[in-house]
C-alpha cells in the first residue's frame with residue numbers, strides 16, 4: 001500500500017464496486033477465515049445476547065454467527081447490505097447501510113454486544129479514533145461487551161474500553177488480534 005493510499009478513506013462507491021463479487025475477500029473458502037469464525041464462536045460460547053450490532057458487517061459472513069435475539073448489521077456499502085439481506089432473510093437479522101462514523105446511540109439505541117471486525121483500519125476510518133471511540137462507548141449499555149477482531153499489523157487504534165480478554169493467532173500472512181472489552 002502506498003503512503004498516499006494509506007491516507008485515503010475508501011468511499012461507498014469504491015466499496016460497492018468491491019462487492020460486485022458476493023464474497024470479495026473469499027471468506028467462505030479461506031481456511032484462515034474458518035479459524036477466525038471458530039475463535040469468535042469459542043469466545044462467546046454458551047452466551048446469548050439480547051440486542052447485538054455488527055459494524056461493517058459486509059456480506060454477513062460473521063453476522064450470521066452472532067447469538068442474539070436481535071442482530072443488526074450495518075455497512076457503508078449498500079451492495080454489501082443487499083448481499084447480507086439476501087443471504088440472511090431471517091427477521092432476527094436487520095441490515096442497514098450506515099457508516100461507523102454515524103453509528104451512535106442517538107441513531108441506533110444501545111446494545112449488549114457490539115462486534116467490529118476488519119474495520120478499524122486507516123483505509124476505512126482514517127485517523128478518526130476519538131469519534132469512533134465515543135461512538136462505540138455510546139452504543140453499549142452498561143456492562144455491554146465489545147468484541148473486535150483485526151489484523152494487528154494494520155491497526156493504528158484499539159478501542160479504549162476495559163479489556164477482558166485478548167488472543168492472537170495467525171491469519172493469512174498476518175497476526176489477528178481478538179479482544180473482548182466491557183463498558184463500565
Ligand SMILES: C[S@@+](CC[C@H](N)C(=O)[O-])C[C@H]1O[C@@H](n2cnc3c(N)ncnc32)[C@H](O)[C@@H]1O
Nearest residue numbers: 015056057058061075076077099100117118124
Ligand atoms: C474487511 S471487510 C470485513 C467484513 C466483516 N466485518 C467480516 O469481518 O467478515 C470491511 C468492511 O467494512 C466496511 N466499511 C468500510 N468503511 C466503513 C464505514 N465507514 N462504515 C461502515 N462500514 C465500513 C466495508 O464495506 C467492508 O464490508
